[in-house]
Amino acid sequence: MKRFSSILLFISICFILNGQNLKYDRIINQGQLPEDYTTPSEEKYIQSLETSSKDQDNFKNKNTRKEFYLGSTYAIDDLLRSGYILFNDPISKYVNAVMDIIVNSNPKLKSKNPRVYVLRSTAVNAFATDQGIIFISIGLLSQLEDEAQLALILSHELVHIQENHNLQDFIEAARVDQSINKRGRMNTSQIDIANLEKNRYSRDQELEADDKGLDYFLNTDYSFESIERVFDILRYSYLPYDEIAFEKNILEKLSIKIPDDYLLEKVKDINPAEEDEEQSTHPALSKRTRNLSGRLKGLNSTNKKDYIISKENFLDVQLKSRAELARLFLDRQCLSDAIYAGFLMNKIYGDSEFSREVIGKALYGYAKFKNNDLLENIYNPSYKDIEGESQQVFHIMKKLKKEELTILAIAYNYDRYIEDSKDETVRSLISDLFADLYLHKNINSLTGFYTIKSEVDSSEVKIEDKELSKIDKIKQNRPKAEDDGPWQRFAFSEVLQDSTFRNIANEGFELGKELKKEEDYFDTSTYKGRSNLRKYRKRLEKKGRSLGIGKVLIINPLFIQLKGNMSNPSPGLIESDKRRKALKEILESSANLHDVDIKILDANSLEKNDTEVLNDIVIASEWISTQLDAENFLYKSYNQKEIEEISERYNTPYLMSVVVVSVRQSNPIARLFNRKRKSLIFVSIFDVKTGRKSFIKSDLTSNYLNDVFLKSELYDAFSQLSKQN
Amino acid sequence: MINIRFFILSIFLTITLNCLGQAPGYLGNRFFVEGDLGLNVGFYFPSTSNTTDENKYLLLRPTAKISANWVYARRKYVAAEIGYQQFSSTQDSLYNFAGQPSLKYRISNQFVGIGFYKTSRKKFNALAPIGFYSGFKFLLSKSSAVPVRYAESNDRFEGVEKAAYNLNFKKTEMTFLGLALSTGFRTVLKDKFTLNSALDFGYYLNLNNFDSRDPSVAFSYEELKRNNSLYLQFNIGFGVLLF
Numbered sequence: 001m002k003r004f005s006s007i008l009l010f011i012s013i014c015f016i017l018n019g020q021n022l023k024y025d026r027i028i029n030q031g032q033l034p035e036d037y038t039t040p041s042e043e044k045y046i047q048s049l050e051t052s053s054k055d056q057d058n059f060k061n062k063n064t065r066k067e068f069y070l071g072s073t074y075a076i077d078d079l080l081r082s083g084y085i086l087f088n089d090p091i092s093k094y095v096n097a098v099m100d101i102i103v104n105s106n107p108k109l110k111s112k113n114p115r116v117y118v119l120r121s122t123a124v125n126a127f128a129t130d131q132g133i134i135f136i137s138i139g140l141l142s143q144l145e146d147e148a149q150l151a152l153i154l155s156h157e158l159v160h161i162q163e164n165h166n167l168q169d170f171i172e173a174a175r176v177d178q179s180i181n182k183r184g185r186m187n188t189s190q191i192d193i194a195n196l197e198k199n200r201y202s203r204d205q206e207l208e209a210d211d212k213g214l215d216y217f218l219n220t221d222y223s224f225e226s227i228e229r230v231f232d233i234l235r236y237s238y239l240p241y242d243e244i245a246f247e248k249n250i251l252e253k254l255s256i257k258i259p260d261d262y263l264l265e266k267v268k269d270i271n272p273a274e275e276d277e278e279q280s281t282h283p284a285l286s287k288r289t290r291n292l293s294g295r296l297k298g299l300n301s302t303n304k305k306d307y308i309i310s311k312e313n314f315l316d317v318q319l320k321s322r323a324e325l326a327r328l329f330l331d332r333q334c335l336s337d338a339i340y341a342g343f344l345m346n347k348i349y350g351d352s353e354f355s356r357e358v359i360g361k362a363l364y365g366y367a368k369f370k371n372n373d374l375l376e377n378i379y380n381p382s383y384k385d386i387e388g389e390s391q392q393v394f395h396i397m398k399k400l401k402k403e404e405l406t407i408l409a410i411a412y413n414y415d416r417y418i419e420d421s422k423d424e425t426v427r428s429l430i431s432d433l434f435a436d437l438y439l440h441k442n443i444n445s446l447t448g449f450y451t452i453k454s455e456v457d458s459s460e461v462k463i464e465d466k467e468l469s470k471i472d473k474i475k476q477n478r479p480k481a482e483d484d485g486p487w488q489r490f491a492f493s494e495v496l497q498d499s500t501f502r503n504i505a506n507e508g509f510e511l512g513k514e515l516k517k518e519e520d521y522f523d524t525s526t527y528k529g530r531s532n533l534r535k536y537r538k539r540l541e542k543k544g545r546s547l548g549i550g551k552v553l554i555i556n557p558l559f560i561q562l563k564g565n566m567s568n569p570s571p572g573l574i575e576s577d578k579r580r581k582a583l584k585e586i587l588e589s590s591a592n593l594h595d596v597d598i599k600i601l602d603a604n605s606l607e608k609n610d611t612e613v614l615n616d617i618v619i620a621s622e623w624i625s626t627q628l629d630a631e632n633f634l635y636k637s638y639n640q641k642e643i644e645e646i647s648e649r650y651n652t653p654y655l656m657s658v659v660v661v662s663v664r665q666s667n668p669i670a671r672l673f674n675r676k677r678k679s680l681i682f683v684s685i686f687d688v689k690t691g692r693k694s695f696i697k698s699d700l701t702s703n704y705l706n707d708v709f710l711k712s713e714l715y716d717a718f719s720q721l722s723k724q725n
Numbered sequence: 726m727i728n729i730r731f732f733i734l735s736i737f738l739t740i741t742l743n744c745l746g747q748a749p750g751y752l753g754n755r756f757f758v759e760g761d762l763g764l765n766v767g768f769y770f771p772s773t774s775n776t777t778d779e780n781k782y783l784l785l786r787p788t789a790k791i792s793a794n795w796v797y798a799r800r801k802y803v804a805a806e807i808g809y810q811q812f813s814s815t816q817d818s819l820y821n822f823a824g825q826p827s828l829k830y831r832i833s834n835q836f837v838g839i840g841f842y843k844t845s846r847k848k849f850n851a852l853a854p855i856g857f858y859s860g861f862k863f864l865l866s867k868s869s870a871v872p873v874r875y876a877e878s879n880d881r882f883e884g885v886e887k888a889a890y891n892l893n894f895k896k897t898e899m900t901f902l903g904l905a906l907s908t909g910f911r912t913v914l915k916d917k918f919t920l921n922s923a924l925d926f927g928y929y930l931n932l933n934n935f936d937s938r939d940p941s942v943a944f945s946y947e948e949l950k951r952n953n954s955l956y957l958q959f960n961i962g963f964g965v966l967l968f
Contacts (some may be wrong), residue, residue, distance in 0.1 A: 460759070543798075589752075590752075593752060593753055684817075701850035703850065703851060703856065708912055708913045711752060711849075711850050711916070712751055712851070712855055715749055715751070715753070716799065
């Protein structure tokens with residue numbers, strides 16, 4: 001029987017690790033929305049105040065208590081509704097199951113009703129809140145080695161909840177500030193002293209959580225053999241979840257060969273920064289490891305297990321987390337990291353459609369941002385700052401010139417297109433890259449690409465053999481243009497005659513031609529371009545835009561009401577909430593006046609059956625965010641396919657983003673005389689199909705945006721939206 | 726006459742064509758009527774016939790006006806206004822070469838005007854009709870003066886003598902052309918009403934040539950001229966958005 005189980009386990013692991021079958025779908029929230037989502041923030045805040053008022057001992061200062069609950073309730077709700085949280089999905093279910101094991105072994109923990117949400121973040125982190133919620137990041141889950149390590153982390157966070165650490169930390173910080181403030185206005189050195197004092201308090205809490213957390217952990221049946229490595233995982237958390245030497249051939253598709261000198265001879269040594277405990281809210285990891293080892297000494301681990309739920313389940317969650325991490329790198333525009341993540345998936349789980357998709361999209365994105373000189377809009381650190389094997393990717397991406405990278409991305413994605421499902425979205429990426437070649441490198445046909453490298457080589461030999469003419473000598477001695485090394489021109493040798501390839505290329509060149517025409521129309525280096533731009537701006541000022549749109553999907557309208565001192569404004573949480581509701585009403589009435597059909601997807605007013613709506617909001621928000629990074633060029637976001645599905649479902653290709661920020665000074669006299677900017681209104685429209693965007697309103701103004709101004713502005717926005725050209 | 730027709734036609738066409746463009750107004754309301762009450766501060770300068778007068782002073786004149794406003798572009802609107810001012814003014818005895826005492830006149834101004842305004846874009850990004858605005862206006866003012874009593878020595882000329890004196894001084898009228906720069910702030914209340922505060926700075930130009938040998942008429946003309954020159958006017962207005 002035991003043997004049979006082992007075989008079954010082996011088969012199931014093989015199945016999980018079988019990369020060829022790995023077609024990873026995005027993890028989405030499932031089932032009904034938890035109560036944490038559907039209860040309004042204000043209600044939660046009042047409840048927290050009522051509950052806490054029974055326990056007056058903790059609060060010397062009523063205002064501090066109010067401030068804490070107000071800030072924490074709204075911050076947590078914002079996080080929950082941001083789309084960065086997962087619930088009822090396989091990962092969350094598994095993590096909650098592990099937590100239940102700990103809670104069942106320590107029944108006193110049940111009183112706080114703890115629950116875990118998975119945070120869609122690349123950071124390696126976990127934290128607990130006063131509401132009994134633990135957040136654990138995808139980044140951390142992708143690095144953990146077994147279930148016991150996960151249990152230890154959850155035990156640690158459960159102590160923070162059980163001991164009300166957040167609240168105590170806040171009160172202590174307020175006490176420190178208050179005691180220093182009594183001595184007068186704080187100067188820099190006093191602020192430093194205050195921070196050190198707060199950090200010390202926070203470190204003490206962490207040590208307490210380590211200590212008591214281990215007690216909770218030891219009450220379970222989890223083995224403690226691997227848990228000491230948790231601190232090593234944290235120490236090296238800035239590195240990817242594995243260190244495998246990067247092979248450039250993973251990027252080389254069709255006939256492309258990246259020159260060897262694009263790889264570093266040796267990658268930078270892994271050398272984590274020295275821990276400065278004084279400046280940190282957490283104790284030094286070495287100290288924590290020592291404490292843990294000390295406690296574990298002499299303990300017997302018989303009958304203890306690394307996995308209580310199951311190893312297969314853990315591996316499945318680990319795989320899903322790693323795949324989600326790769327997606328998150330694409331979403332956060334950490335494109336070099338995404339390429340390395342795709343490479344790791346390929347190496348660990350085998351070549352798969354998913355790993356190819358990640359690399360293909362990352363190459364496309366990097367090429368687009370490089371071609372448009374907007375690399376500062378994506379995460380693009382110097383390769384010199386990167387440690388470990390992933391440094392090679394950063395180096396290659398740095399070395400690849402615009403044309404080389406674009407052609408590399410085309411070759412990679414064309415291979416995907418042929419190998420995988422002949423997906424139209426992939427096709428559109430390729431033609432978009434060809435358009436970039438036209439726009440930025442003036443390549444307007446495939447004639448500049450060589451069919452067979454040997455032909456060119458032989459012709460070069462022939463030139464050497466025969467007597468050279470003056471022209472031959474000049475041509476031969478002419479230095480090669482640095483920007484256009486020839487190697488990439490052989491990339492398409494094997495597909496140059498394919499009709500599909502030629503068709504896609506021609507589509508791209510046509511698109512490039514069209515875009516070039518538009519670019520030239522407003523080319524400010526020519527008199528005509530400047531004149532056209534002037535006329536266009538004048539027309540905009542006078543008449544506005546005429547977009548002729550009849551239906552639009554509004555994603556998460558946002559109103560941020562800031563208050564207090566202009567130089568240091570603080571968010572008015574309750575006010576923002578109220579004004580956001582007013583904003584929605586104004587949007588609806590303005591749309592009505594122009595007969596524009598709108599659908600507002602708002603994460604702040606969800607019912608329990610609105611999980612699908614929340615998923616749509618997450619995808620749309622991420623899509624809009626990457627579109628905004630792309631500023632003024634056409635860009636297919638990594639989740640293009642998903643956004644197109646959403647747009648079809650809501651029956652409109654147009655998405656609208658509305659952001660209003662308004663600062664209102666508390667002091668009425670200062671309000672009258674302050675000349676600093678006070679409000680911002682940002683209304684933009686995105687065409688999902690074409691990628692075109694139009695910023696109807698992007699005004700930074702001095703007027704306080706009361707409802708009258710807001711109505712006027714939004715009425716105008718919808719007027720421009722609906723007006724036919 | 727042809728020129729005036731051409732002028733009116735041009736204005737009409739400009740406004741109509743602009744209205745065909747994008748002119749949102751406030752929630753689609755482009756036409757509003759506003760009633761304004763204001764205080765006009767006239768700079769009362771010595772006249773040409775009395776350059777020795779050093780008693781320059783400011784004259785406070787209550788003003789009432791009604792305007793009809795039409796938002797014809799996103800940030801522009803035009804206003805036609807009609808208004809009335811009534812106040813009294815004292816003519817110094819220095820004018821009275823016949824040795825007569827100073828006179829007090831009741832002066833009334835009736836004016837019509839047309840103004841062109843633009844809401845601020847740079848600092849206060851606002852769309853007409855709300856927000857800060859600035860503009861200019863042309864005014865045509867008919868000003869009339871009636872002497873009402875002696876300003877000094879009330880006990881010297883009473884009863885019959887005063888009546889006789891008033892008979893001699895007839896109502897005098899003059900026409901002025903005014904040009905004013907205007908700035909202000911307007912907001913909307915309850916999506917229906919407008920509230921406006923404005924400041925005008927203007928100048929009246931005399932369009933009449935008078936040549937009267939009757940000294941009493943000449944005095945009145947002189948007084949009207951003196952009262953219609955530079956002015957500063959504060960207004961508070963309340964209106965309604967009609968359509």
